[in-house]
Amino acid sequence: MKDVQNFLKDFQKEMNWEITDKNYQESRSSMLNNYMLLTTEVGEVAEEFRSIFTRTSELAEENNISEEQAFKLAKNMHKENVGKELSDCIAYIMKFANYLEIDLNESFYSKMKEVKMRRNKDAG
């Protein structure tokens, strides 16, 4: 994760896609704009999932195969596009982490540990 975060830091700088940091109003505006872009990308993931479900129905009907078989085929057909949309999401998430100087690698594992502890507490 560290590699990806560092790569994106350089990439976003190179492309001039960083969250601006000149003054509060500009940073606020840039953060809100990037937040909208992130939610747009999350929506694009949903669109890909919808396409998988539509394709599943079409494949099952056209080829007279089970939904399970059709679903497996549809997932494979959309795998590349889902990967692209998930990558777009990661890019925006990392952009926020970089802007706020968050070590996402550290934050991620710490949060997962917290979730695990909470889950174990709930189960007990």
Ligand SMILES: [Mg+2]
């Ligand atoms: Mg996208």
